[in-house]
Amino acid sequence: MVIVMNRHASEDEIMNVIEFVEALGARTHLSRGQEKIVIGVIGDKRNIQKEQIKVLPGVEDVVSILKPYKLVSREFKEQDTIVRLNGVEIGGEQPVVIAGPCSVESEKQIIETARLVKAHGAQLLRGGAFKPRTSPYSFQGLGEDGLKLLKKAKEETGLYIVTEVLDAMDVPMVAEYADILQIGARNMQNYKLLKAVGKIDKPVLLKRGLSATLTEFLLSAEYILSEGNPNVILCERGIRTFVEYSRNTLDLNIVPMIKRVSHLPILVDPSHGTGRRELVIPLSLAAIVSGADGLLIEVHPQPERSWSDADQTLSPDQFALLMRKLDSLVKWLRNEESVIYTN
């Protein structure tokens, strides 16, 4: 931590800051520049809050040197985390595809979709049973009945199930049906929920919040790891910007950046990240080439009959095309050495 004093800071004010910091157990180093006086803080800073220092008389600014996250950082764990289900690896050599409808609507719809996405090569099935909807008048999901239909789809196809949990109280129930529990973008900072999924032994798919910085995203993952669950899968799904033509702005910069600072796998959701089905295929390929460990894709047998997110949902034909492209791209990628760590 580096404390910058303002130009008019008196000697008393400087001494006061030094005493304050040292009383909290750290050492200091005073450096008098031509225009500014800077106090370096050395040693154990875990119990010193930047904000407390900032309000001391004479202080102009306080700059942190250490990252606030630990367990999720590559400095803490050098090797990539690979999340393993029986026969599927997320974060391993092969990108995975998690596909399915926005919402579970009926047995026919979810079974039909499951067969379809499996036929084209997806390894996991997604589908919402509990839906966070902006309006109270929109379809809110089938609840536990939806979970039961997902289980049937798994029995029929063998696909693993990824589904969202909205509330800490529902974690045990959802964990009974799901193979991976999804935390949605709106809940990225629902800390009670993060702690609850940190205590179970199933993997968690954590979506980035609409306006989450990289640091906030990783700190939310840190909540889960710090409760004991190491199997966190990150997911970029677009951020909120001023841009008018897409539902969100897909931030692919974050994919290679995460690979540098964290050991956790990262997926990309181009359905939400664009909000337009006609952009999903090119952005899916772009995500994989930028280093993503897989994709989340919305598919529906009849998008125009979909109860939610119809305009970002692929039709069966479009999904088939995406999977063909992806298969070919992955073959190309495997013949290449990695491009990520080209410092």
Next chain:
Amino acid sequence: MVIVMNRHASEDEIMNVIEFVEALGARTHLSRGQEKIVIGVIGDKRNIQKEQIKVLPGVEDVVSILKPYKLVSREFKEQDTIVRLNGVEIGGEQPVVIAGPCSVESEKQIIETARLVKAHGAQLLRGGAFKPRTSPYSFQGLGEDGLKLLKKAKEETGLYIVTEVLDAMDVPMVAEYADILQIGARNMQNYKLLKAVGKIDKPVLLKRGLSATLTEFLLSAEYILSEGNPNVILCERGIRTFVEYSRNTLDLNIVPMIKRVSHLPILVDPSHGTGRRELVIPLSLAAIVSGADGLLIEVHPQPERSWSDADQTLSPDQFALLMRKLDSLVKWLRNEESVIYTN
């Protein structure tokens, strides 16, 4: 709802759209312009989703005409909602001040702060017992013990208590101690929590999410009203932008805008809205002049000893100055006719 067909749309595609819409129970009106063909949709549109129409062949765009919220709108209820506690009105003639520390830290701290804010004219005491913190390693609040201390502070001073509830499960417990339950910015779209506070008979203070549009903000309030609780108080607390010098960008435009489209009261939180104590007083006055029904202010007997948010917290002297200014400004305002509805 207005459906815009693309230039190359065939007659079959146009007919298909009309049939699709009419099958859902609405009537249509076809209008052939020089460059575009437009289909107006008339009648009951509640069960027609814009997204479903957008994916029909030949459709270029779909434009909604009706607002998606109802109960919170001024069209639905012309008169201002006034939230009443015994002796305090929120949304009435007199702006209210809700003041106190970011977190409840100890009996001494909260009682001392309560006396202080009361002495200077605040009507309600704020203080967090359950704290949503970005990092799992930050102080998470005293929990129910904090609520008990708030109750003591109320017994000592008579101030009403405003405190945050983080989870649907905690609503009954928090409602036992609090006079107003606060939903924080990170939980603005925690719909289970919104529904839970919609079922109690205590007022709810709903803070705007960091990247919430006006419509999303009002739809979150709509969740609460649609469950039967009419006593919702909105609160602007700054939005996330590219700006580097303040923690958030306080969006005061929303104050008179809310007054136009909704009957609900709206407060402003300049502590979070600026993130810098030295900006809190001018922005507090600006909020009141723009039409806000009151303020949320962070105060601490010794800001530099505050366990959270120290750099946006007022000292006792600063709070005293704010309250003197505010008192004088409110006297000025009372002699003026309203400036809000100058269409």
Next chain:
Amino acid sequence: MVIVMNRHASEDEIMNVIEFVEALGARTHLSRGQEKIVIGVIGDKRNIQKEQIKVLPGVEDVVSILKPYKLVSREFKEQDTIVRLNGVEIGGEQPVVIAGPCSVESEKQIIETARLVKAHGAQLLRGGAFKPRTSPYSFQGLGEDGLKLLKKAKEETGLYIVTEVLDAMDVPMVAEYADILQIGARNMQNYKLLKAVGKIDKPVLLKRGLSATLTEFLLSAEYILSEGNPNVILCERGIRTFVEYSRNTLDLNIVPMIKRVSHLPILVDPSHGTGRRELVIPLSLAAIVSGADGLLIEVHPQPERSWSDADQTLSPDQFALLMRKLDSLVKWLRNEESVIYTN
């Protein structure tokens, strides 16, 4: 400047950084913390670029301590800059109002508007002769003919003229007619234009760019001052955010912030800052209370006949109301001590 080395930096890499920095004429101080090694840079840093250091092997981050602007800073000049025209002070005790139409349309229109705004107490007349328009098919302004009409309006009413200059080449011509030259938001980083207005002896009104940070805004002012023109008036006019209901988000936080870090006067333009005429009056009052030195207001005798910006333009009645309110508010303010410097 503080250089943070990464955890794996070798002794050779550390030495290399120290040599690189010292070869550029600065001294260094090495500090080995428990987790990070930090190199402080002391002395003359003007010719060291942060970016060059960042790419040296082993460097994780580089943090600047000094602000990049000088002449505009309050550290450089303690006292407020007051821009003086004969009989009008901008940045003095009394807030000023600059009012008029978006564009000069005709002699009748501009003279009528000038009389109107003068009658209600405005001290300066605004009106665009050169208009930067998003579409090439929109009205582009009357050009020099517009300037001549503004001159006539000045002769009729005695109001000073504020008008925009779009290009360095036009500066001498516009300076012949205008009392204050305006640099629009889109040109805030047109450095050739900034240098050109830096060389004339008339005041410059510099509007904040749509996505300009505080630092960028002040550095653009620094361009003008560094060419020799000290009479720069800043103007906040709203920034671009995700918000959907207003044309821009008016950032009033910047008003008291500018007062802290700079000696330059700052105005607020609530017409562009809201984009909705019904929000202009409350936000005008809020701007003044937050410490602004005056307002820029769009007024037109018949807004619905205005050739540009009609929906954010006040009618004569609305403007009269604003000026009555403002007059009363300023009387209140004068009886108050300042609230800005309450550190």
Next chain:
Amino acid sequence: MVIVMNRHASEDEIMNVIEFVEALGARTHLSRGQEKIVIGVIGDKRNIQKEQIKVLPGVEDVVSILKPYKLVSREFKEQDTIVRLNGVEIGGEQPVVIAGPCSVESEKQIIETARLVKAHGAQLLRGGAFKPRTSPYSFQGLGEDGLKLLKKAKEETGLYIVTEVLDAMDVPMVAEYADILQIGARNMQNYKLLKAVGKIDKPVLLKRGLSATLTEFLLSAEYILSEGNPNVILCERGIRTFVEYSRNTLDLNIVPMIKRVSHLPILVDPSHGTGRRELVIPLSLAAIVSGADGLLIEVHPQPERSWSDADQTLSPDQFALLMRKLDSLVKWLRNEESVIYTN
């Protein structure tokens, strides 16, 4: 255009709107819904401004149906525009690479860089002679001397020259040396400059502004085409968002979106779009896979000695790696059918 009347609009107000619109030469169609009254406007709407209608009594909202741009739209011109230099096509089958230093610094530096980028397969050389710099104290470019050095580099290597022009006055001079004139992000709405490059017979590379919407970006291109120059190349270079870890957020969604709505070629600049050299390679590949017609890449023989943008500049080795990857990726792409128009 569709005009939505508010709920309380009187018959007189409705009639007034209809008369206003018809007086401007258009026809209207009145539609009375259950909750709203809507007036459709049919016929020639070029001289009706949305803003004028919005301020008429009783009007709640006005919705445009037509896009505001024409010449740049795919509706106007179905076939892709290919910008041709002798032997190089931009927008054709093969992606192009424009590479070089941020600034021209010396003869040795630019010749060495030119040889280097040519050796690895770049077809065009970039390099700034006129530099728009945020601070007046930063290096501002060598000016015409820089242009002369670029010419020498062309003579040595045969590479075409792309360089920025900052001001309408400089267009003839820059056009003497450059093969393609670049309009930088800060000048995307410098309309005098856009008109000036619209009148020359050399291609123009137009970079997206930091906070430009898709519509604004295309309207700036429309300025150039409407002056007679059809050879406009668009370039995405990142937008300004709240994100903290990258200089800008690269918006790759725009690549396939532009391909849908416009016939113009679009390049991507991952150097500015990320601001971090270690992200440049993965995002370059992602850009090409999403459909971009080429890349703008900053390269320097010794990035740590670069006078500007050092931290986003590739070293010779990194550039060589990028070009190998790109070459391999393009071979893969050529064997694939296009994925862009999968409506």
